[in-house]
Amino acid sequence: MGNALFIVWRESVEAILVISILYAWIGARGDGRIGVRHxxxxxGGGLVLAGVLALAMLGLSSQLAGDALELFQAAIVILAAGLITHMVLWMRAHGRYMKRELEAGLARAAENAGGLSVALLAAIAVGREGAETVLFLYGLGLEQSGVALNAMLAGAGIGFVLALLTAWLIQRGAHWLPQRVFxxxxxxxxxxxxAGLLVAGVERLINLEWLPPLLEPVWDSSALLDDGGTLGGIASAFAGYRSQPSLMALCAWGGYWLLVAGLGRLQRRRAA
Structure with a gap:
């Protein structure tokens, strides 16, 4: 439940902030040519786009069976991990100047496309965040069933409500929740x-014998923290913890953090 809540919360906040910036820009422009209707x-177009993606994925998975279905699900989980990482790095590079860049781009586009520019930008923002959320929730849902799946969906709903509150607080300039800190x-x-999603995807590929486990298990820490228990399950879902990990899974987890650190350092050098 918690991981779905957090993902929907964060993704929704970004989309809502973009929409609020567009709304304020329309109000400040006030020339009647570009309105809130756009x-x-x-x-609406962005929501439709995200819905079409969700239906397409569900339809495709229903046509697959056996190893083909497992491979498709592994690919979705790994893709979701990649998209999360890309989103974090993109926001790290552009988040500070997002409002200024968005308004400048709008001013240029409005001269040529009018209200269509606002509609397209809103559709892209909502569609991108919605599509990413669909992929993330689908990847998380593959690991859940029954009551746990219902709890995940409930967490997604709570996350959206919290996102509305968070965006409102950020827009109001609350000192205890600055945008940078958030x-x-x-x-x-x-x-x-x-990282947790990547480990889950790699383990699916190991089960399909597309990847070798190399050594399994490397250790057994289930006596200290069992990933089948409550706390271990949270650590497993949120960070990829395994009480009996394979060497391949550990390599994937460690390699992921080395890659993130390297990309972050490159990003800082370019900014400097």
Whole structure:
């Protein structure tokens, strides 16, 4: 439940912030040529795009069986991990200047496309965040069933409500929740979630014999923290913890963090 709540919360906050920036820009422009109707048309289009992706994935998975289905699900889980990482790095590079860049781009596009520019930008923002959320939830849902799956869906709903509150607080300029602090704190949790998804995907490939386990298990820490228990299950879902990990899974987990550190350092050098 917690990981679904966090993902929906973070993804929704980004989309809501973009929509609120567009809404404020339309109000400040006030020339009547570009209206709120264009904004909501774009939001609706983005939601439709995300819904089409969800139906396409469900339809495709229903046509697969056996190893083909397992391979498809492993690919979705690994893709979700990659998208989370890309989102974090993109926001780290552009988040500070997002409002200024968005307004400047809008001003240029509005001269040529008018209201269509706002509709397209809203559709892209909502569609991108919605599509990423669909992929993330689908990847998480593959590990759940029954009551746990219902709890995950409930967490997604709570996450959206919290996102509305968080976006409102950020827009109001609450001193106890600055935008920079919010994004930095959530980045770490998102990267931990991505690492957990990557480990789950690698383990699916090991089960399919597409990857060798190399050594299994490397250790057994179930006496200290069993990943089948409550606390161990949380650590497993949020960070990829395994009480009896294979060497391949450990290599994937460690390699992921080395890659993130390397990309972060490269990003800082370019910014400097």
């Amino acid at each position: 904004l909501w048309a774009g939001v 994004f930095r704190a959530s980045e770490l949790v998102l990267l931990l979630l991505a």
